[in-house]
Each structure stands twice: as C-alpha cells, then as structure tokens.
Amino acid sequence: MSTKRDQRIADETLQHDAALMCRVGGCPNPWSVDGPAGRCCSAHAWAQPHQWARITDEQLDAQARRAMRASQEQPKPRKRPMTIDEKRAIGQKLRQAIRQQGGRQWAHKLRDREQRGEKLTEAQRSMWRDALGVHDEPAQAPLVEPAPQAEFDDGPYIADVQDELEAAPW
Numbered sequence: 001m002s003t004k005r006d007q008r009i010a011d012e013t014l015q016h017d018a019a020l021m022c023r024v025g026g027c028p029n030p031w032s033v034d035g036p037a038g039r040c041c042s043a044h045a046w047a048q049p050h051q052w053a054r055i056t057d058e059q060l061d062a063q064a065r066r067a068m069r070a071s072q073e074q075p076k077p078r079k080r081p082m083t084i085d086e087k088r089a090i091g092q093k094l095r096q097a098i099r100q101q102g103g104r105q106w107a108h109k110l111r112d113r114e115q116r117g118e119k120l121t122e123a124q125r126s127m128w129r130d131a132l133g134v135h136d137e138p139a140q141a142p143l144v145e146p147a148p149q150a151e152f153d154d155g156p157y158i159a160d161v162q163d164e165l166e167a168a169p170w
C-alpha cells in the first residue's frame with residue numbers, strides 16, 4: 001500500500017546506518033575515531049591503508065565469533081505445542097488426583113451398602129472394588145488405600161461414576 005513510503009524509510013535508515021559505520025568498505029564496525037583517514041573504527045583508524053583489508057577480515061571474524069557466542073549463550077526456549085502424550089499424562093495426573101482427594105468417599109459408601117446386604121448393580125459392585133483396590137472377597141480383603149492404577153484409562157470410568165453419583169439417592 002505505502003511501498004514508496006516504506007522504501008523511503010528503508011533508504012533513510014540505510015543512509016543513517018551507513019553514516020555511523022567505519023568508512024573502510026566492508027568493515028562491520030561503527031566509526032569511533034574521526035582521524036586523518038576519516039571516520040573509522042578504532043581498529044582501522046591507526047592502521048596503514050595497506051593493512052585495512054586484513055583488519056577488515058579480522059573485524060568480520062570477531063563479529064562472527066560474537067554472533068556465534070551470543071547465539072550459543074541464549075538458546076531461546078521455543079514454545080512448542082503440547083504433544084498428545086503430554087496432554088494425556090496431565091489428564092491422567094488430574095484424574096489420579098481427583099481419585100485420591102477424597103474421591104473414594106462414594107466407593108466406601110457403596111461398599112458399606114453392599115456389606116449391609118443391599119443389592120448393588122453389577123457396575124456399582126465393580127466400581128467400588130476398582131476404586132478401593134479390592135478384587136475378591138471384599139469382607140476379608142485389606143482395604144489398602146493407595147492403589148491407583150496408573151495404566152487404567154479411567155476417563156470414561158470417572159464420567160460413569162459421576163453419573164452414578166448424581167443418580168444415586170444417598
């Protein structure tokens with residue numbers, strides 16, 4: 001749209017930059033000494049013209065080394081999107097935390113109801129056993145608390161439990 005204006009600004013910037021640079025062609029340094037040879041960087045200012053090319057090379061090398069060091073010192077941590085595996089891992093931790101934070105109250109209630117002789121649905125029976133790490137003979141089995149099953153994909157399971165909880169009349 002305003003390419004002419006952009007071009008003008010670019011030209012002015014280049015001229016401006018050029019005016020700041022060492023007058024030796026190809027030198028990457030800004031001038032810092034206004035000496036007999038004109039405005040030069042300190043490396044060129046005191047050198048004989050026949051040495052300029054070598055000095056320019058040295059200045060370019062030094063600049064390249066500085067740039068290299070700078071790029072090595074500041075490896076920018078690039079933000080990348082989370083992978084599916086990372087999202088799954090986070091989801092699993094969340095579900096595990098939900099289960100551990102008193103999330104088994106419902107399981108104890110179901111177990112109590114069953115032990116009082118109430119008839120539970122098959123789903124309820126297996127759910128509280130899963131949640132409490134009980135598998136056979138619930139009356140005798142030790143109810144060891146920390147029994148999270150890490151590999152178990154319990155996303156749908158949690159949803160089922162929440163449905164059950166909402167439907168349950170306790």
Ligand SMILES: [Zn+2]
Nearest residue numbers: 022027041044
């Ligand atoms: Zn120079």
